[in-house]
Amino acid sequence: xxxxxxxxxxxxxIAAATAAxxxxxxxxxxxxxxxxxxxxxxxTLSTRAFRGVSLYAPKELVLSARAGTPLAELEAVLAESGxxxxxxxxxxxxxxxxxxxxxxxGIIACNLSGPRRIAWGAMRDHxxxxxxxxxxGEIVRSGGRVLKNVTGLDxxxxxxxxxxxxxxxxxxxxxxxxxxxxxGTLVLHDLTPARAVAALSAALGSPFSVTGxxxxxxxxxxxxxxxxxxxxxxIEDVAASVAYxxxxxxxxLGRYGASALLDQAGSLAIWQAVRDATPxxxxxxxxxxxxxxxxxxxxxxxERAQSLGLDGYLDWGGGLLLLAGPATQAAAAxxxxxxxAVRGGWWLLRAPESLRASLDAVPPEPAALAAIxxxxxxxxxxxxxxxxxKLHAA
Amino acid sequence: MIALPAPNPATLARRDALVAGLRKILPAADGVIADPVRxxxxxxxxxxxxxxxxxxxVLPETTEQVAAILAxxxxxxxxxxxxxxxxxxxxxxxxxxxxxxxxxxxxxRILQIDYADRYAVVQAGVTxxxxxRAVEADGFFYAPDPSSQLACMIGGNxxxxxxxAHCLKYGVTANNxxxxxxxxxxxxxxxxxxxxxxxAGYDWLGIIIGSEGQLGIxxxxxxxxxxxxxxxxxxxxxxxxxxxxxxxxxxxxxxGIIPVALEFMDxxxxxxxxxxxxxxxxxxxxxxxxxxxxxxADEQTAMLERIKEICSAFAPTSLKISQNDAESAAIWKGRKxxxxxxxxxxxxxxxxxxxxPTSTLPQVLARIEALSAEYGLxxxxxFHAGDGNLHPLIMFDANQAGQMQKAEAFGADILxxxxxVGGCLTGEHGVGVEKRDLMKVQFTEIELDLQRAVKSAxxxxxxxxxxxxxxxxxxxxxxxxxxxx
Ligand SMILES: Cc1cc2nc3c(=O)[nH]c(=O)nc-3n(C[C@H](O)[C@H](O)[C@H](O)COP(=O)(O)OP(=O)(O)OC[C@H]3O[C@@H](n4cnc5c(N)ncnc54)[C@H](O)[C@@H]3O)c2cc1C
Numbered sequence: 015x016x017x018x019x020x021x022x023x024x025x026x027x028i029a030a031a032t033a034a035x036x037x038x039x040x041x042x043x044x045x046x047x048x049x050x051x052x053x054x055x056x057x058t059l060s061t062r063a064f065r066g067v068s069l070y071a072p073k074e075l076v077l078s079a080r081a082g083t084p085l086a087e088l089e090a091v092l093a094e095s096g097x098x099x100x101x102x103x104x105x106x107x108x109x110x111x112x113x114x115x116x117x118x119x120g121i122i123a124c125n126l127s128g129p130r131r132i133a134w135g136a137m138r139d140h141x142x143x144x145x146x147x148x149x150x151g152e153i154v155r156s157g158g159r160v161l162k163n164v165t166g167l168d169x170x171x172x173x174x175x176x177x178x179x180x181x182x183x184x185x186x187x188x189x190x191x192x193x194x195x196x197x198g199t200l201v202l203h204d205l206t207p208a209r210a211v212a213a214l215s216a217a218l219g220s221p222f223s224v225t226g227x228x229x230x231x232x233x234x235x236x237x238x239x240x241x242x243x244x245x246x247x248x249i250e251d252v253a254a255s256v257a258y259x260x261x262x263x264x265x266x267l268g269r270y271g272a273s274a275l276l277d278q279a280g281s282l283a284i285w286q287a288v289r290d291a292t293p294x295x296x297x298x299x300x301x302x303x304x305x306x307x308x309x310x311x312x313x314x315x316x317e318r319a320q321s322l323g324l325d326g327y328l329d330w331g332g333g334l335l336l337l338a339g340p341a342t343q344a345a346a347a348x349x350x351x352x353x354x355a356v357r358g359g360w361w362l363l364r365a366p367e368s369l370r371a372s373l374d375a376v377p378p379e380p381a382a383l384a385a386i387x388x389x390x391x392x393x394x395x396x397x398x399x400x401x402x403x404k405l406h407a408a
Numbered sequence: 409m410i411a412l413p414a415p416n417p418a419t420l421a422r423r424d425a426l427v428a429g430l431r432k433i434l435p436a437a438d439g440v441i442a443d444p445v446r447x448x449x450x451x452x453x454x455x456x457x458x459x460x461x462x463x464x465x466v467l468p469e470t471t472e473q474v475a476a477i478l479a480x481x482x483x484x485x486x487x488x489x490x491x492x493x494x495x496x497x498x499x500x501x502x503x504x505x506x507x508x509x510x511x512x513x514x515x516x517r518i519l520q521i522d523y524a525d526r527y528a529v530v531q532a533g534v535t536x537x538x539x540x541r542a543v544e545a546d547g548f549f550y551a552p553d554p555s556s557q558l559a560c561m562i563g564g565n566x567x568x569x570x571x572x573a574h575c576l577k578y579g580v581t582a583n584n585x586x587x588x589x590x591x592x593x594x595x596x597x598x599x600x601x602x603x604x605x606x607x608a609g610y611d612w613l614g615i616i617i618g619s620e621g622q623l624g625i626x627x628x629x630x631x632x633x634x635x636x637x638x639x640x641x642x643x644x645x646x647x648x649x650x651x652x653x654x655x656x657x658x659x660x661x662x663x664g665i666i667p668v669a670l671e672f673m674d675x676x677x678x679x680x681x682x683x684x685x686x687x688x689x690x691x692x693x694x695x696x697x698x699x700x701x702x703x704x705a706d707e708q709t710a711m712l713e714r715i716k717e718i719c720s721a722f723a724p725t726s727l728k729i730s731q732n733d734a735e736s737a738a739i740w741k742g743r744k745x746x747x748x749x750x751x752x753x754x755x756x757x758x759x760x761x762x763x764x765p766t767s768t769l770p771q772v773l774a775r776i777e778a779l780s781a782e783y784g785l786x787x788x789x790x791f792h793a794g795d796g797n798l799h800p801l802i803m804f805d806a807n808q809a810g811q812m813q814k815a816e817a818f819g820a821d822i823l824x825x826x827x828x829v830g831g832c833l834t835g836e837h838g839v840g841v842e843k844r845d846l847m848k849v850q851f852t853e854i855e856l857d858l859q860r861a862v863k864s865a866x867x868x869x870x871x872x873x874x875x876x877x878x879x880x881x882x883x884x885x886x887x888x889x890x891x892x893x
Contacts, residue, residue, distance in 0.1 A: 073658040074766050074796070096664060131605060138611055139583045154855045160763040161795035162580065162835035164569045164618045165843075165850055166877065167859045171582070171614025180610075192664035215524045221547065221638045255707050308525040308603040333525075333605055357599075359608035376608040382596035386865050387610065393861030405609065 019063040021145070021153055021184050027059055028182065029151030032397040040178035040401050042082055042117025045109045046124060048364050050177060050375035054403050059182065061119050067091050068185060069159065076142060076159050078187040081119025088118055097190045101137045102128030104289045108296040108338075108364065119183045125175030128289035129226040129248065132218065132330045138174040140189040146173055146181040149395030159187050172390075178401035180394040194250035198260045199226075199276035199284060202245040202267065207231060207313035210245040211332035213270040215309060217247045218331045220266060222259040225250045226285055227331040231316065234293035234327040238284065245270075248285055293327050294338045301341035301365040303349060307358030309333040318352040341366050346373050353377075376405055409813070410499075410841050412460065413875050413883075415506035419463065419486055426484060427464050430508065433476045434466055441465040450491070450509050454556075455499035455842055457756075457812060462489065462503035469514045471589055471597055471627040478625065479595025481508060487871045488593075490621035492533065492564025495556045497759050498840025500567060500620050500876060507874070512563045515627060518542050527586055527603050529630050532563025536570075539631060548633045551578035554836070555744060566626050569618030571836040573743070574700075576794035577668040578634070580836065582617040587630035590616060590623075593867045603630055615862065620838050621873040623866040637702035640668065642736040643712050643729040645719040646693030650674060651770035653695035656722040657793045658767065660699070663718055665711065667794070669700040671743055674773060676788035677750075677801070681742035684749035689742055690726045697793065698743055700736070746790050747801070754786070754803035756812075760819045762826030763835035766796045775825055776800055783818040785811070797835035798826065824849050839877045847879055860884065 018024045031038050037055035041047065043062055061082035069078040072095040079088055085103060092098050103121045105114065122144075127136040143157030146169075156169035173181055202213055207229060214227040226248030230237075235244050247267075249259045264273055276284060287293060296302065303324070307315055312332030319326065324339030339345065346362070346369065353360050354377060362375040379387060387406075391398065402408040419426070427442045434440050441447055442464045451459045463486070468474045481488050487507035494501045503509050515531035521543060522528070528550070530539055536557040539550040553572030554560055560570070566588065571580040578584070587601030590612075600612040607613065616623055647653040653672060660670070673681065673689075673696050682689040689696060697719075701711040712729050719727055730736040742749070750757045764772050773789060780787045790799045800822055804815040823833050823843065827850050833843050847856060860878055863870070870884055 071765065071767065073662045075661065076765075125606065125611070127606070135579060135583050136606055138614060139579060148858065152854050152858075154858055155851075156855070158763075158830070158832050160765060160831045160835070162571055162575070162763050162792070162797045163832045164836055164838055165832045165834050166839065166847065166856075167622070167862050168569070168582070168614055168618050169859065169862065171611045172862075174614070175611045191666065195664070212524070215526075218526060219523060219548075219635050221635050223637070252710070254710060255703060258704065258707065306604040306606045306608065308522075308527075310525050330605055357602045358604050359602070359606065361608050379609065380596075380598060382592060382594070383598050383600075383612070386592070389865035389868075390610075390862060393858065393865055 015058040015060055017060040017063040021147065024059070024064070024147050024182055024184060025151040025153060028147055028149065031057065031399050032149050032151065035397050035399065037399050037402050040182050042120040043115040045114045045116050046120055049124065050362060050405060051403050051407070052367065052370050053401050054408065055401065061117055061184070064184065069187070072097055075161065075190050076187055077190050078159060078185060079118050080185050081117060081183045083118045085116045085118060085121060092190055093193070096193050098193045100130065100134045100140050100189065100191045102130040102289050103137060104128045104291065106291045108291060108294060108302060118186055122174050122183060122186050123176065123178050129228060129285055129329055132227055133223065133225040138171055141170050141174050141186060142189055143187040144170045144173055144183055145185040146183050148181050149397055149399055157187070161189055177404045179405050180391065180400065182400070196253040196256040197248065197250045197278055197281045198256040199281040200247040200260050200263055201274045201276060202270050203272050204242040205245055205270060207316050207328070209270065210243065211309055211313055211328065213245050213267055214247065214331045216267060217263055220263060222249060222263055223251070224248065226288070228288045229328040229332065230293055231325070231327060233295065233325050237293040237295065238287055246284060246288065248281065288329055291336045294336055295325065296338050299341055299366055300338045301346060301369065302363040303335070303337040304361045304363050305335040305337065305353050305358060307333055307353060307356055311356040311358060314356070315352055319349055322348055324349065341369050343369060343372070350374060410458070410845060411880065412504060413880060415504065419506040423463055426486060429480055429484070430464060430466055430477065433480060434468060434473060439467055450494070450503060450511070453494040453499060453501040454497040455502065455840065457806065458499050458502050458841060460503045460505060462507050462509045463505065465509040465511055467511045467514045471591060474510065474591045474625055474627050475595040475597050477510060478591055478593050482593050482595070482869065482871060485869065485871070487874050489873055490567065490625045492561035492567065493535070493559045495560045495564065496568065496838065496840055497761070498834070498838045498842040500838050500840035502841055504875060510625060512561060519628065523548065525603060526633055527630050528633050529628060530562055532627050532629060533561050536560050536562055536565055539633070543633050547635055549636050550631055551584050551634055552581050555747065562629050562631065563626050566617050566629060567619070567621050568836065568838040571797065573669045573671060573792065576670055576792070577666060582614060584632045585613060585617060585629060586632055588613060588616060588626045589628035591625045591627055593624065593869070593871055601630065618838070620840065620877050622863050622877055623872065638704045639708060640700055640702040640736065641708040641712060641730055642698055642700045642739040643715065643727070644696060644698055644739050645724050646690040646696045646726045647722060648694050648725055650695045650773045652722050653697055654766070654769040656697065656719055659718050659721065660715060661794065665715060667699050667715070668702050669698065670794035671698040672791035672793040673743065674789040676786065677746060677790050680749040680753050680788055681746050684752055685742040685745050687738050687742035693725050698739055750788060750801045750803060755805045755807065757804065758802040758815050758819050760800045760802065760822050761834050761837040762798050762823050762831055763796045764798055764826050764829050764831035766793065768829040772798065772825060772829060776822055779818055779821055783814050785815055785818055796831065820846060841876055844877060845879050847877070
């Protein structure tokens with residue numbers, strides 16, 4: 015593993031790899047090495063020695079940090095000024111629990127967002143600028159440190175979510191926001207998936223700025239100590255607003271039956287669990303899927319997944335599914351087929367090695383787009399050395 | 409003045425044959441415009457100082473027609489200019505003499521509205537306000553709200569990644585689009601994203617939105633629609649200097665409050681807008697903030713009281729909390745009519761659009777004032793204070809020899825200043841032709857080459873909106889050679 019501590023170091027390592035045509039697996043701390051497809055690379059290039067916050071202007075709501083900065087370190091810095099990452103990046107429990115370190119670069123490269131995505135956008139919506147190194151070993155910037163910027167093509171967005179297959183991110187500037195004064199949750203009990211999503215849609219279609227809307231079916235609910243399925247609706251704001259809006263929502267959603275309120279501590283705990291996929295039942299050989307569909311399609315996908323032996327829960331008002339279950343080629347094909355049929359997207363976050371190489375970890379592209387992607391990859395990485403195979407078969 | 413590339417004489421010579429070919433694709437009457445009188449309205453956009461008649465204008469009605477036109481143009485090696493409503497202030501829709509303008513105004517249908525899943529599918533020629541109009545009776549709205557929203561089209565908003573006064577809370581175009589139908593220069597129709605929040609694979613939407621018609625033509629867009637808050641209310645706070653008003657903005661944001669809108673106007677802007685709108689703006693103030701909050705009536709009151717308390721620490725020269733919708737509307741009326749107001753006191757004006765770190769506002773405004781004296785041209789400043797997007801309005805008279813050039817030079821100096829203090833050339837209007845030659849102020853040649861290569865990945869022959877965004881001196885060989893076949 016190579017782990018330079020300067021941009022110049024990264025640039026030199028990359029230029030050398032390109033010259034020698036040695037593929038590089040771009041990583042931070044390797045927590046998400048098992049995501050998507052297996053990488054075929056002769057060398058690993060890690061950002062772990064390139065860390066630290068380089069700029070933090072709380073009054074301008076911006077923070078820049080080097081790619082290897084651990085997420086926890088960054089959130090601690092923000093918390094000192096009463097601020098936080100807006101998109102609630104998850105620390106998936108199945109990655110190995112508290113001991114696992116995630117880098118900012120990794121979170122950005124995978125565009126991972128938590129429950130608040132439904133109200134305030136994804137990680138990609140908060141990336142204001144990046145510094146990155148291309149396959150030619152050239153340092154490039156895109157975006158900047160201001161909140162509004164449409165100067166030139168938005169390469170920062172293109173790199174966000176590209177899983178290390180276009181360039182190495184070395185420094186990222188994100189928009190941040192204040193931590194809300196209060197958090198409260200309305201819990202609806204015992205709804206079927208379809209009725210639960212209807213309730214969540216009603217909440218998200220209300221004027222009350224819901225910032226979390228999840229549904230835990232029986233097994234996921236049980237994992238969180240509930241004996242029946244629960245639908246969860248979160249409000250974050252000043253305390254008086256939270257109290258008022260929860261009450262108003264409770265009334266508006268009366269037709270969905272009995273409900274309860276969670277206090278601040280209870281709310282923070284349950285939403286952290288939703289964020290971190292804690293309710294997923296994960297074994298050594300399980301495959302794990304992250305699926306994004308229109309919310310009303312969520313229940314159908316859940317049902318299909320359950321019929322294939324998988325189970326999980328719904329977030330984003332029904333539009334995000336986290337699913338886990340026994341890994342078989344047939345179940346994987348059936349599930350991705352069902353998601354494709356409703357024109358949704360998926361990420362195969364984990365699968366046994368034997369399966370990973372032979373599955374589409376993200377939806378295949380139409381031919382015209384695949385051709386554009388090929389040219390685009392050559393533009394960033396002419397020798398094809400960056401994390402080959404991770405997203406699509408090389 | 410900004411140069412345009414020499415037209416391709418071969419294309420000009422084949423004009424009649426090309427028009428005939430286009431008419432085969434669009435047989436409906438008026439689908440192809442070639443008559444000079446009827447071409448005239450297309451010779452410019454919101455950057456009216458620049459005019460150029462195109463070779464022809466086509467007005468397709470379906471995605472398939474757009475695909476056929478692009479495939480035809482590529483086969484014939486003809487440049488194309490995508491056009492929405494033509495309100496671009498950067499000259500993004502300015503024609504070229506050898507180019508076919510593809511006007512999207514006939515693709516103006518709303519195809520689907522889904523409240524349960526909170527999206528609408530619309531054609532590119534639907535106006536920005538048209539989306540909100542279609543859903544507001546049900547309490548919903550489309551969030552990005554450029555001041556030009558009555559006229560500008562969602563396809564043009566995609567082109568420029570447009571913003572508005574409320575993007576501090578709700579984000580800009582890129583944050584509110586779920587999917588697009590993109591037609592490539594080869595005539596392929598590609599669906600990107602969909603009706604779900606996060607698309608897997610590369611963030612194609614992210615690179616398309618704001619690409620100024622460089623990568624393809626967008627014909628259909630799936631936008632997020634949001635439920636409106638229970639109500640909104642505005643307040644006005646005036647101060648004795650720009651620096652104090654700027655410090656007050658910092659204090660508001662620093663307190664953890666994020667208003668839905670936070671707008672700043674300097675003295676010249678206050679005076680121009682007041683004369684125009686009679687909004688009751690304080691004429692004795694040096695700077696003024698418009699602050700808007702939303703929620704129930706009680707929530708609004710509580711929030712405005714907190715903000716008022718913060719403002720009070722900065723010795724405001726006046727503070728006014730609106731008591732009802734009518735008073736809020738009056739406060740906004742002046743701000744929303746700002747461009748018209750400047751138009752009344754000056755024969756011509758240039759609207760600049762840089763972004764700066766908000767902390768540098770006092771320093772930047774002082775520098776702009778000094779430049780204003782140097783150039784002998786007046787300027788009024790309007791600022792989206794929450795997000796650092798600064799709109800200096802430079803006043804001049806194009807009929808006086810040299811003033812236009814002076815105004816452009818003044819504007820360029822302001823944009824250089826924005827970059828120098830850590831900001832950027834454009835926050836929401838785009839690069840277009842206007843800021844094309846300034847791109848090197850913000851980017852290195854390596855960075856520009858990478859962007860050029862991305863463009864080439866979509867449009868290898870550089871036929872889409874050529875001569876915009878990228879400085880002309882290093883156009884790829886095939887784009888700069890007029891005779892390339
Ligand atoms: C009075 C006034 C106020 C304004 N206020 C604001 C404001 O508050 N915020 C803001 O952001 N902007 C503002 N603008 C600028 C302008 O309105 C926006 O840039 C708007 O998005 C342009 O939309 P349009 O339909 O007029 O597009 P056009 O001007 O026709 O085109 C804009 C760009 O998009 C490309 N394009 C158009 N349609 C498509 C398509 N279907 N596919 C691909 N590319 C396409 C064009 O080639 C061009 O590069 C204002 C302009 C005026 C005149």
